[in-house]
Amino acid sequence: SLFTHPSQLRSTTYDYVVVGAGTAGSALASRLSEDRHVRVLVIEAGRSDNGTDVVNIRIPFNAPIATPGTPFDWNYTTVNQGSLNNQPEAYPRGKVLGGTSTTNYLVYTRGASNDYDRLATVAGDDGWTWDNLHPYIMKHSSFVASADGWIFALISYGGHAKLTFIAGHNTSGQFDPAWHGNGPLRTSAPGFPTVIDSRVMATTQTLPDEFPFNVDMNSGNPLGIGWTQSTIANGTRQSAATAYLGPILFRSNLDVLINTQVTRLIQTGRAGGKPDFRGVEFAQSATSPRHRATARREVILSAGAVATPQVLLLSGIGDRGALSRLGIRTIIDNPHVGNHLQDHPFVPLQWEVNSNETFDQFSYNPDAAAAALDQWKYNHTGPFSTNPIANHLAFLRIPENNLIWEQFEDTSSGPHAPHYEIAFDNLYISTSMENRPTSGGFLSVTTIVTSPTSRGYVKLNSSNPFDPPLIDPALLSTDYDMAIMVEAIRAAQRFVDASPWDGFIISPSVDSAQTTTIDSIVEYSRRRGATSDHPTGTAQVGKVVNGDLTVKDVSGLRVVDASIFPYVPTAHTQAPVYIVAERAADLIKAAHRN
Numbered sequence: 001s002l003f004t005h006p007s008q009l010r011s012t013t014y015d016y017v018v019v020g021a022g023t024a025g026s027a028l029a030s031r032l033s034e035d036r037h038v039r040v041l042v043i044e045a046g047r048s049d050n051g052t053d054v055v056n057i058r059i060p061f062n063a064p065i066a067t068p069g070t071p072f073d074w075n076y077t078t079v080n081q082g083s084l085n086n087q088p089e090a091y092p093r094g095k096v097l098g099g100t101s102t103t104n105y106l107v108y109t110r111g112a113s114n115d116y117d118r119l120a121t122v123a124g125d126d127g128w129t130w131d132n133l134h135p136y137i138m139k140h141s142s143f144v145a146s147a148d149g150w151i152f153a154l155i156s157y158g159g160h161a162k163l164t165f166i167a168g169h170n171t172s173g174q175f176d177p178a179w180h181g182n183g184p185l186r187t188s189a190p191g192f193p194t195v196i197d198s199r200v201m202a203t204t205q206t207l208p209d210e211f212p213f214n215v216d217m218n219s220g221n222p223l224g225i226g227w228t229q230s231t232i233a234n235g236t237r238q239s240a241a242t243a244y245l246g247p248i249l250f251r252s253n254l255d256v257l258i259n260t261q262v263t264r265l266i267q268t269g270r271a272g273g274k275p276d277f278r279g280v281e282f283a284q285s286a287t288s289p290r291h292r293a294t295a296r297r298e299v300i301l302s303a304g305a306v307a308t309p310q311v312l313l314l315s316g317i318g319d320r321g322a323l324s325r326l327g328i329r330t331i332i333d334n335p336h337v338g339n340h341l342q343d344h345p346f347v348p349l350q351w352e353v354n355s356n357e358t359f360d361q362f363s364y365n366p367d368a369a370a371a372a373l374d375q376w377k378y379n380h381t382g383p384f385s386t387n388p389i390a391n392h393l394a395f396l397r398i399p400e401n402n403l404i405w406e407q408f409e410d411t412s413s414g415p416h417a418p419h420y421e422i423a424f425d426n427l428y429i430s431t432s433m434e435n436r437p438t439s440g441g442f443l444s445v446t447t448i449v450t451s452p453t454s455r456g457y458v459k460l461n462s463s464n465p466f467d468p469p470l471i472d473p474a475l476l477s478t479d480y481d482m483a484i485m486v487e488a489i490r491a492a493q494r495f496v497d498a499s500p501w502d503g504f505i506i507s508p509s510v511d512s513a514q515t516t517t518i519d520s521i522v523e524y525s526r527r528r529g530a531t532s533d534h535p536t537g538t539a540q541v542g543k544v545v546n547g548d549l550t551v552k553d554v555s556g557l558r559v560v561d562a563s564i565f566p567y568v569p570t571a572h573t574q575a576p577v578y579i580v581a582e583r584a585a586d587l588i589k590a591a592h593r594n
């Protein structure tokens with residue numbers, strides 16, 4: 001059942017207490033409560049994902065306006081980013097059922113097999129290898145028709161249900177069915193064609209050595225250029241809330257409490273010579289009363305890569321010196337908690353193009369935007385039913401004979417792992433309002449460093465749990481990351497110099513024109529670089545948690561979310577989080593089997 005106030009809870013003792021109903025937390029809650037004999041409590045700081053004001057979290061195309069600065073977001077800001085001209089960055093995180101899966105940009109990528117194999121090595125647990133994770137890779141998701149695929153759809157519109165037949169594109173050859181299972185999270189190929197699709201595909205044929213076509217980037221080998229897969233079904237966002245939590249809220253052994261923040265974990269005693277952390281304290285605001293609940297089996301922290309270390313630190317698990325300066329009693333002295341934050345830096349470039357069919361029309365022309373919105377509301381099709389970022393993504397490696405390798409050691413996880421990613425965007429994308437056009441059509445390419453060496457942190461600002469933590473993703477702060485970014489941008493420029501773009505591209509945009517030399521690319525990257533919103537590593541395997549994700553040196557407590565990755569996967573991070581959560585659910589069930 002769904003509760004909005006702690007007084008409504010049916011008990012103060014559960015078998016499992018899950019902190020955070022986000023991407024991982026919702027999947028865990030669903031799997032753990034499959035056993036009707038266990039009672040599960042999930043405590044979520046954010047709101048429901050239903051209501052009259054949720055249209056922007058439902059419409060795929062509106063993902064960029066779902067956050068920041070909305071009631072679905074924690075609305076964090078980073079500390080000034082020294083390598084990005086000392087500017088702070090908005091740092092969105094979903095504060096809603098489904099967590100960041102309810103507010104993200106819907107791209108569905110699993111990363112490279114080598115990423116998981118490296119996780120297994122660090123964890124000292126073969127269960128994390130790509131091959132051994134296969135059941136969980138197949139178990140969490142399924143592949144369905146695109147919004148413009150051949151489907152009969154039951155659409156509810158204006159209070160009426162109606163059966164619509166939607167005829168559209170055939171997605172065979174755009175993904176490999178062998179790599180898709182039958183799990184609750186539905187994903188699909190692009191649901192609306194764009195004017196750049198055929199040119200991207202043609203470039204894979206013109207320059208096949210550097211930019212080969214890859215039919216399915218989710219096979220463990222993402223290298224090449226392929227069709228984007230997204231967490232979209234029936235033209236609508238699919239999240240951990242819609243896929244996992246919503247359908248099981250009726251379970252009598254599951255209590256989900258929203259609008260309530262866990263303020264700290266409480267030591268409930270000692271077990272096996274270690275402090276036992278089976279208690280949670282929670283409150284609805286800084287001034288409202290604190291409540292408590294206890295887990296008979298364990299507490300699972302799934303608050304995400306920013307809030308998980310924050311809650312650990314508030315509970316006395318962290319660096320003793322830093323905690324004592326804030327008046328927090330240290331129970332476990334571990335300087336790694338909150339440290340080693342990793343994220344993917346990205347930089348957008350734009351070109352003016354010879355087309356009035358790019359998505360830019362929706363920024364300039366309110367009538368076009370209104371018509372697209374009406375179409376989406378009518379039958380969940382049209383431009384608003386598709387991923388706002390890109391119909392194609394490229395994951396690429398820098399060749400072994402590149403001079404960069406004389407200066408740097410390769411930090412990627414292995415031969416299937418990309419050094420960088422490029423997204424091909426059918427509109428003007430920039431991190432700045434400066435030089436933003438008010439007419440014309442644009443192609444953007446966004447480049448991402450996928451195996452960065454920059455490391456930042458999440459730290460407490462005070463001992464008040466309602467005070468946002470200090471966040472430093474340290475974007476582009478190493479020479480290595482900048483060198484890879486330069487290579488990525490130069491590759492993107494080679495891509496659009498290829499013949500399929502002749503007659504389409506008019507000229508570089510005013511904003512990104514000054515990127516012709518290495519120095520000017522570096523200067524531009526510092527000016528326009530930003531976060532891809534993929535924080536990881538703040539409670540990582542090996543340093544904060546063991547290979548089975550239990551927290552080191554305590555009992556009764558596990559972390560299951562994006563914090564646990566020792567290296568950020570070479571992917572947009574939601575699929576890796578779902579995969580980890582699915583295996584973690586089985587690890588937890590096995591740990592309590594008798």
Ligand SMILES: Cc1cc2nc3c(=O)[nH]c(=O)nc-3n(C[C@H](O)[C@H](O)[C@H](O)COP(=O)(O)OP(=O)(O)OC[C@H]3O[C@@H](n4cnc5c(N)ncnc54)[C@H](O)[C@@H]3O)c2cc1C
Binds near residue numbers: 021023
């Ligand atoms: C703007 C944006 C775009 C993105 N785009 C993509 C994309 O296109 N594809 C992709 O794969 N990834 C994307 N990501 C990243 C991806 O969504 C995340 O890596 C992933 O969802 C994280 O899952 P999680 O379970 O670790 O945390 P979350 O899903 O964030 O879940 C944490 C939950 O815990 C709750 N919580 C936090 N603190 C507390 C507390 N003290 N008490 C109770 N509850 C608490 C939060 O409200 C939240 O619901 C994007 C992220 C952002 C911000």
